[in-house]
Amino acid sequence: MTPTLRVRKKIQTRQRIADAAATLFAAKGYDAVTVAEIARLAEVSEQTVYNFFPSKELLVLDEDAAFEALLAGMIRERPAGTKIADAVRAGAHAFLKQLQARPKGPKSRGGLPCLVNSSPQLRRVWLSSLDRYASSIARIVV
Secondary structure (H helix, E strand, O other): OOOHHHHHHHHHHHHHHHHHHHHHHHHHHOOOHHHHHHHEEEOOHHHHHHHOOOOOOHHHHHHHHHHHHHHHHHHHOOOOOOOOOHHHHHHHHHHHHHHHHHHOOOOOOOOHHHHHHHHHHHHHHHHHHHHHHHHHHHHHHH
């Protein structure tokens, strides 16, 4: 089924906001960018940004399919006898440690790994999300 015009416009607006945020984050870093700047670049109101992304953090963390795969790997590949939540916490911290060792290039600046590594606020939110995912999975699996 083809989405309606209204749905297509919403998808386009959402993508325009996400693209504007990524561009600004790459240029200035996460902490230096305001939602108002993102709205201006995306040519929408600030409220429209918040309608699609309830917080600034979600502009980065919203598309986390890659992290879902990472999470599944942390669980599948955990050592025997290791609790799921412990494996995920350890995997998340190991991932962040690897990020610190990566060379910084212009293309990496706006990506999730670089932003999570460079912003203490975003890092806390990301780690909290991973902990929440791990706890949810642990309740289901155990």
